[in-house]
Amino acid sequence: DIQMTQSPSTLSASVGDTVTITCRASQSISSWLAWYQQKPGKVPKLLIYKSSNLESGVPSRFSGSGSGTEFTLTISSLQPDDFATYYCQQYVSYSTFGPGTKVEIK
Amino acid sequence: EVQLAESGGGLVQPGQSLRLSCMTSGFTFGAYIMTWVRQAPGKGLECVALIRTDTYGGTTQYAASVQGRFTISVDASKGIAYLQMNSLKTEDTAVYYCTRGRGLQSVYDYWGQGTLVTVSS
Numbered sequence: 001d002i003q004m005t006q007s008p009s010t011l012s013a014s015v016g017d018t019v020t021i022t023c024r025a026s027q028s029i030s031s032w033l034a035w036y037q038q039k040p041g042k043v044p045k046l047l048i049y050k051s052s053n054l055e056s057g058v059p060s061r062f063s064g065s066g067s068g069t070e071f072t073l074t075i076s077s078l079q080p081d082d083f084a085t086y087y088c089q090q091y092v093s094y095s096t097f098g099p100g101t102k103v104e105i106k
Numbered sequence: 107e108v109q110l111a112e113s114g115g116g117l118v119q120p121g122q123s124l125r126l127s128c129m130t131s132g133f134t135f136g137a138y139i140m141t142w143v144r145q146a147p148g149k150g151l152e153c154v155a156l157i158r159t160d161t162y163g164g165t166t167q168y169a170a171s172v173q174g175r176f177t178i179s180v181d182a183s184k185g186i187a188y189l190q191m192n193s194l195k196t197e198d199t200a201v202y203y204c205t206r207g208r209g210l211q212s213v214y215d216y217w218g219q220g221t222l223v224t225v226s227s
Contacts, residue, residue, distance in 0.1 A: 034213045049213040087151055091211045094167050095153040
């Protein structure tokens with residue numbers, strides 16, 4: 001089974017900051033990596049698929065990169081609506097989510 | 107408008123069974139992969155079962171944690187996905203989300219609101 005890790009587990013930031021979350025896979029997953037945002041009590045929302053493709057309707061301040069085993073999600077100019085938990089997901093083999101990264105207000 | 111709506115959750119005792127349903131509308135059911143994803147209280151996301159419709163070969167896959175106890179199925183004519191859960195354990199307590207998987211290797215672009223399953227004596 002492919003295991004996913006994320007770092008950091010919690011990230012404190014201010015509005016306007018640029019933040020980066022890292023996701024690592026236990027083996028190569030090519031570019032089969034997605035990112036989701038989840039706010040408390042809400043349903044997860046797809047942000048990015050195939051490592052760097054922005055889902056329709058998602059603001060351009062979100063971007064993704066990486067291939068193989070290491071990936072990043074970058075949020076430029078953090079907005080109040082962006083404070084949430086972010087999960088990566090590999091989907092090359094079945095589906096596995098990372099443990100999540102909580103982005104909180106500093 | 108794409109919609110997914112789960113039902114069937116509730117409180118059961120360990121060892122008992124429960125069947126979840128996911129009614130869908132607004133898309134061609136057979137063109138997508140249906141998946142159940144769960145989230146235990148305060149925890150992360152786990153894909154527990156997926157089913158590829160006939161378009162994608164009609165196969166199923168399960169997480170190791172539920173293999174042999176859970177069964178995913180669909181009624182494509184009605185656009186409904188099911189999750190039959192047997193021999194439930196306390197660690198199965200979670201919100202269960204029905205999701206639509208886009209592509210053979212799927213990202214989950216639409217999610218239902220979830221149904222809570224609580225396994226407790």
